[in-house]
Amino acid sequence: MTGPIRTVVLVLLTSAIVYGDDWPEWRGAGRTGVWNETGILETFPPGGLTVRWRTPIHAGYAGPSVARGRVYLTDSRRTVGNRAIERALAIDEQSGKVLWTQEWPADYTGLQLIYAIGPRATPTVDGDRVYVLGAMGRLLALETATGRIAWQKDFVREFDASIPSWGMAGAPLVDGDRLIALVGGEPNAKVVAFNKHTGDELWRALSSDWEPGYNPPTIITHAGSRQLIIWHPRAVSSLDPATGKIYWEVESEVDMGMTVATPVHRGSHLLVSSFYNGARMLQLDNDKPGARMLWAGTSNSEVATDAIHSTISTPVIDGDYIYGIDSHGELRCLEVATGKRVWETMALVKDRARWATAFLVRNGDRYFINNDRGELVIAKLSPKGYHEISRTQLIEPTHPYARRRELGAVHWSHPAYANKHIFVRNDREILKASLAKEP
């Protein structure tokens, strides 16, 4: 083999080995919660997962991102009182070694303090940049190679944002040369698009008469248009991601601003679901950007729920059915067309408790689900029922919880699934464990 050709082959091989299927942002590429890798184990080993490495970290909810051989994460450690140092880290995907860190100060005064443990938003990786968001509205664009700050924004100081009770949680979204962020700036900068290279503001949109909520911006393609979906406590809004111009809005108030679960798009349906006010299914216009309410849950009670009242977990739409976690941990199946319940079970989360939750990720015809007991479950979901295939302990739950749970603490962090491994964190460590099918 000649020199140049050898080099090309080496590069290609290197690319194939190192990069594989990355998980570069919240819920994976495209924010869809779908993991496309094959060669994944069918059941968990009897002795538990094979852990490749564990790396000590500080506290936080933000799940990891994985891209081009590195794992990106944010965390926080308290210094004095409510003051903290938040941090972004890059970890070598193979060894677990911390490659760089970048810190900034934070003061959690004003948040509901029991949950003020650290950042919530998953880092967003795009090429040679990773974009991280602290709980108090510090947005940083960092170079992936070194962690150097390329640019940064302070939502409170620069946009007059009021931080909602549970911190800033909407992971920023890269769209072309834009970085789109849920800012909550007053009076009319609820959403802001920045030049992702320079941080220059490109456009701002939506009134901040109401809180921004906690939802990460997402983009769907429907009716021939790319539509930026912003679900906030007053409405579901669709905007042109290039300009911020509003395409359509469907009003829907969400108590306590709890727009947490990511909107779910499938075909011409768009589903949102919140803890107090339940589900709203929108019917998207197929000819032009537009939407109407197809059905809405009838209950505004998180106790006597209807359809589905998601707290943190994002439901999934699979064919003609919705699967999701209700307000107290009930896993439910509903009809897409009507929201009518088909079945319900507590088997996934086990202890019925307020805000009990789990994160569902599809892999082929099954789901990998990590619940807030720190377990990982493989299951099939169908209108016939919940079929659990395998369950194993994934990580120790360490996240605080305001009431009593069986295990004392919970685990509310979304993992990353990349390169046949799972990457998951709690308040003490991040670990990488193998999900590869053994030969």
Next chain:
Amino acid sequence: MRVLPLILGAALLAQPAPDGRRIVVIGDLHMGPGRDSTGGWHAVEDFRWHDEFVRFLDALSAEPVATDLVITGDLFELLQSPDIPCAYANGVIGCNEEDARKRLYIATKAHAGELAAIGKYASAGSNRAYVVPGDHDAALLMPNVWPIALKAFAAPADRVMLVSSGPWRSADGRVHVEHGHQLPLSADRFSKWPSPFMVNGGQTHVERSWGEFALLPFYDRTEARYPIVDNVAEEGVGAKFVAAAMQEPLPDPAPMLRLLLTKTTWQQFRMDLDDGEVQAPEWDLAKIRGDLAAFVSTSLPSDDPFAATVKKLSAFELGEAGAALTDSQIVAVCDYRAAIRRARRRMERVLTQLAGVGPPITECPRLADTVGPAFEYYWRSRDRQVRDHIGDPKGLDAIVFGHTHLLDRPYRPFGEVGPVVVTSGAWQRTIHPNDIKQIDAPLESLPACYSFTQIPAAAGVRTPRQWTWRLNDQQQWVMAAGGC
């Protein structure tokens, strides 16, 4: 056989008797002139519930527990009377003693049954009844007025007692009960309490608070047409609805506007996520006083029933209302606005006062160094007025107020280890603003639900709990914990 009684006796002796007697706090009954010559109720008579009240006392009696029945103010309605005008050349003074006696005499005759029932209850076992004067029956503090009431109770003087010193404290010192009109921000404060008197022409008269001036003439004018004007909880808020219904301009809006601005109902805030770590903002009072008309006009949300009235006012009238506010009152208005603003911004599900979420409201201007999430404690005025009024809360577990007619959410203005403050509502029929269908509805159409506070007998910490006397689904009268 002889051993068993000894053992039982020893067991009984061994159990310590609670130091604290049971305390039942009722208030704001507003017993007035009763029926007129036709046999119908006088328009200003709000207490039309003899049977329910007697049943309530019977139910209390059924529990043979030594009880202090504390009537926390406004047992009688002595500010309104169709027959005794208390009108003098000096328009700013209230009833003299003779006219106050006449008003009270009429009320005791009209409510002889209820008062005798109180006397009977207080005379049973080792019960006691304590009458704490409120702003509507402050005249009880006049030396020759109380004996008329005492006679009506038909009980020994050491069984039904007037608390002439001001607030009532339990024997164990752990519970403080008072009407609440003397809180620093109250529009119904007297300049001297418990001596709310002024001398005019050699005669002693009850002082009139500025709140009385702002509201009572309006009640007198409108109550015949709008019987529930003074039954909306919080008391005073009903004027907003009546003013909106009347559609004619108010003759003197500035005092009423000032009063309504200071009606800060904290119950509507469902949860407090601050965890006590945040500080209060500092409002830019200089900037606010620089444009009082703007401050006043933006202080009520646009969905407030009084907003339409405010819109019709001139800048002069708005400024006049604002100029009469003290700095503390301006701060209280600003704190309240900020709390509403935050509740609305986060779609906080409110309990009673507001119709769900509403249109946005602006904040007052802040001083620059108190901007940001660390400065979002909006309960400062609520807490500070209680702290300033009570002083050292040492030894207190509970502070109970009446006056507002509203079962407000318990709170701890001295911090988590300090006493809890509860409001006792009213042993009256009241209605929340959200539930008003017709502001000219008859009084009898209001829910038959009467609120009070109970503090069980205990040897240690005294824990108050809000209760109601109401009809259950089986149409039986019951005591139920919680609100109406």
